[in-house]
Amino acid sequence: MKGRHDVGQIDLGGYSKSKIPVHILLSSLRLATDRARGDRCGGAWRLMLKLLNVDKHYGPPERPVPVLRNVSFTVQAGDFCAILGPSGSGKSTLMNIIGLLDRPTTGEVVVDGETVDFSTPEITAGLRNRLIGFVFQAFHLLPRLTAWENVALPLLYRRVARPRRREMALAMLDQVGLADRADHRPSELSGGQKQRVALARALVGGPKVVLADEPTGSLDSVTAGEVMALLRDLNRRLGVTIVMVTHDRDLAGLCDRRIEVLDGRILRDTAAA
Amino acid sequence: MSSPGLSLREAVVEALDNLRAHRQRSLLALLGILIGTASIVAMLTIGHMAQLETLRMYRHLGVDIVQVHAAQTGLAPATIDRGLAEALPGRDPRIRAVASMGLGRFPVAFGDQISDLSVAPTTQDLARMTGMRLAQGRFLAPIDDGGLSAVVGSEVARKLSAPGRPLRVGEQIRVGGYVYRVIGVLAPMPFTSFDPVNFNETVQVPIVGGQRLIGVDQPSTVLVRMAPDADIKAAAQRLTALLARPGASLQVLSAREMIDGMNAQKAIHSRLLTAIGAISLLVGGIGVMNVMLMGVMERRREIGLRSAIGATPRDLQLMFLIEAATLASVGGVAGLLAGLAAAGGAAVFSGWAFAAPLYVLVLGPAMAALVGVAFGFYPARKASRLDPIEALRAE
Numbered sequence: 001m002k003g004r005h006d007v008g009q010i011d012l013g014g015y016s017k018s019k020i021p022v023h024i025l026l027s028s029l030r031l032a033t034d035r036a037r038g039d040r041c042g043g044a045w046r047l048m049l050k051l052l053n054v055d056k057h058y059g060p061p062e063r064p065v066p067v068l069r070n071v072s073f074t075v076q077a078g079d080f081c082a083i084l085g086p087s088g089s090g091k092s093t094l095m096n097i098i099g100l101l102d103r104p105t106t107g108e109v110v111v112d113g114e115t116v117d118f119s120t121p122e123i124t125a126g127l128r129n130r131l132i133g134f135v136f137q138a139f140h141l142l143p144r145l146t147a148w149e150n151v152a153l154p155l156l157y158r159r160v161a162r163p164r165r166r167e168m169a170l171a172m173l174d175q176v177g178l179a180d181r182a183d184h185r186p187s188e189l190s191g192g193q194k195q196r197v198a199l200a201r202a203l204v205g206g207p208k209v210v211l212a213d214e215p216t217g218s219l220d221s222v223t224a225g226e227v228m229a230l231l232r233d234l235n236r237r238l239g240v241t242i243v244m245v246t247h248d249r250d251l252a253g254l255c256d257r258r259i260e261v262l263d264g265r266i267l268r269d270t271a272a273a
Numbered sequence: 274m275s276s277p278g279l280s281l282r283e284a285v286v287e288a289l290d291n292l293r294a295h296r297q298r299s300l301l302a303l304l305g306i307l308i309g310t311a312s313i314v315a316m317l318t319i320g321h322m323a324q325l326e327t328l329r330m331y332r333h334l335g336v337d338i339v340q341v342h343a344a345q346t347g348l349a350p351a352t353i354d355r356g357l358a359e360a361l362p363g364r365d366p367r368i369r370a371v372a373s374m375g376l377g378r379f380p381v382a383f384g385d386q387i388s389d390l391s392v393a394p395t396t397q398d399l400a401r402m403t404g405m406r407l408a409q410g411r412f413l414a415p416i417d418d419g420g421l422s423a424v425v426g427s428e429v430a431r432k433l434s435a436p437g438r439p440l441r442v443g444e445q446i447r448v449g450g451y452v453y454r455v456i457g458v459l460a461p462m463p464f465t466s467f468d469p470v471n472f473n474e475t476v477q478v479p480i481v482g483g484q485r486l487i488g489v490d491q492p493s494t495v496l497v498r499m500a501p502d503a504d505i506k507a508a509a510q511r512l513t514a515l516l517a518r519p520g521a522s523l524q525v526l527s528a529r530e531m532i533d534g535m536n537a538q539k540a541i542h543s544r545l546l547t548a549i550g551a552i553s554l555l556v557g558g559i560g561v562m563n564v565m566l567m568g569v570m571e572r573r574r575e576i577g578l579r580s581a582i583g584a585t586p587r588d589l590q591l592m593f594l595i596e597a598a599t600l601a602s603v604g605g606v607a608g609l610l611a612g613l614a615a616a617g618g619a620a621v622f623s624g625w626a627f628a629a630p631l632y633v634l635v636l637g638p639a640m641a642a643l644v645g646v647a648f649g650f651y652p653a654r655k656a657s658r659l660d661p662i663e664a665l666r667a668e
Contacts, residue, residue: 101662122585125580125583125584128583129583136578136665140577153578153582157582157583157584158583201582
């Protein structure tokens with residue numbers, strides 16, 4: 001799975017009708033080459049996410065219902081990996097643990113070298129704000145806020161002043177090609193645009209890992225392709241580490257790496273063909 | 274971990290947005306807050322105006338006046354020794370002035386107009402002490418002693434005047450069997466419960482010679498002005514001792530005690546209104562809690578999202594508390610306006626001057642906001658304790 005990030009790999013594949021603005025494509029080419037020279041300088045990869053012997057069970061301790069059993073894996077900085085599994089496989093629980101929304105029963109989660117302290121909701125909220133960017137299937141944009149206000153939301157919980165929040169949000173909207181929609185409300189945006197706003201929101205705080213939960217699940221196939229292409233582009237161009245959770249084998253095939261989950265265990269961990 | 278904070282202004286704007294989004298439901302909740310604040314504001318404002326009015330009414334008398342009445346105990350009419358009474362200022366430095374008066378009731382006629390009126394044999398001191406004002410003519414003076422001069426009140430003049438023949442200075446009126454010449458007509462003056470008689474409806478005649486009408490030339494009532502810092506209770510006892518004579522028991526009334534009595538009665542009304550206000554605020558608070566709980570239920574996804582992107586439970590709690598306080602404050606401001614309007618109506622109705630105490634302008638909305646915080650606490654806590662995973666999945 002390593003060493004696959006060369007320029008030739010920018011793969012918009014079957015989504016050649018993509019509406020990704022030309023400047024993003026061009027800058028993605030440029031950044032991808034930069035990354036090839038910079039980040040990977042010396043060939044040392046940075047460990048971004050590590051799960052170590054994670055167990056999760058629900059129910060009373062005397063009759064536990066195991067959902068995850070001894071799950072361990074690592075994700076490198078700049079990886080674009082898919083967690084693939086049918087419903088009931090423990091995939092969602094795994095995602096919630098990676099997203100620091102749920103705590104493992106045993107085992108530990110390390111994000112960018114920092115072992116996650118799950119002791120209080122206050123602490124995990126602060127860690128989520130700093131470390132994780134969320135993209136949801138249902139977008140989860142707040143309807144009363146404009147696009148840029150939605151994007152800026154994570155900064156609100158970091159006490160960033162409003163003018164600075166706007167500045168950062170506009171810059172991020174520009175990155176996803178929606179600079180001209182900054183003052184629109186979600187109801188005035190198409191599904192693909194909504195998901196791009198959500199993506200900008202996930203990225204605005206400079207997270208270590210973007211966690212995308214079925215990010216194309218609510219979109220038609222053309223728009224879904226565009227969003228996938230954008231994810232891929234942001235991954236290459238900005239070096240964002242992306243963990244995408246899906247049940248769709250084809251979609252997972254577009255990622256660099258596929259972690260298949262079944263019955264609470266990792267079934268396979270493969271680099272995409 | 275430092276708590277990431279929300280800017281208060283943004284939280285308030287957000288709360289007002291929510292209020293607009295659920296206008297009808299919010300307005301219903303606010304009704305209770307509105308009524309509660311309005312009744313408390315109205316109560317305080319009306320109380321304030323009544324107090325000003327009381328002060329204004331007693332100002333012409335002054336609160337340092339004591340009234341001594343002789344109550345009949347035997348067959349003879351009860352009287353006070355006038356000489357003894359009028360010598361009081363010389364005997365006690367805390368007594369500033371004394372005015373004597375008697376009282377009777379007679380038919381008073383002017384031309385064809387006849388009216389049954391109070392007649393008070395008195396001296397020139399009465400006018401000075403009670404702050405009477407003249408519309409025409411002059412007050413009684415020592416030269417009127419023993420003569421048939423009369424000063425009539427404003428209502429007396431109105432009642433006895435016929436169209437084309439007003440009762441004026443110089444006219445003659447028949448009081449009992451005697452003909453008196455009018456030397457003065459009083460301007461209208463406030464009548465308070467402390468006045469021995471309504472001077473607007475009274476004919477004043479000289480006390481010397483007054484026995485012609487009421488049979489005695491001694492007063493039955495003496496008004497005594499005390500020094501402003503005098504102890505009224507002690508003074509009352511002293512006066513009773515000084516003026517005591519056989520055949521009459523003396524009653525002492527003081528303006529200050531009467532005002533205290535009125536205040537005590539007003540306090541009962543105030544307590545009643547406060548209770549109504551408190552109950553309304555309670556109902557309003559429950560309304561706010563209801564609206565907030567519904568808001569928390571409806572906005573579970575939003576709460577889940579905010580939690581996922583880094584809102585701490587404290588942030589969420591604060592957000593909903595500010596929202597509840599804002600909601601209630603809107604009701605509080607509306608209630609303040611309604612309360613002031615009600616007090617204004619009461620002022621017009623009673624002919625008082627409208628005056629709102631300044632602290633009410635702050636107290637009304639502040640109380641409402643406090644209710645909002647108190648009743649928003651439970652919903653806010655509920656919001657802060659939602660599990661973000663379930664909240665995100667909510668429909």
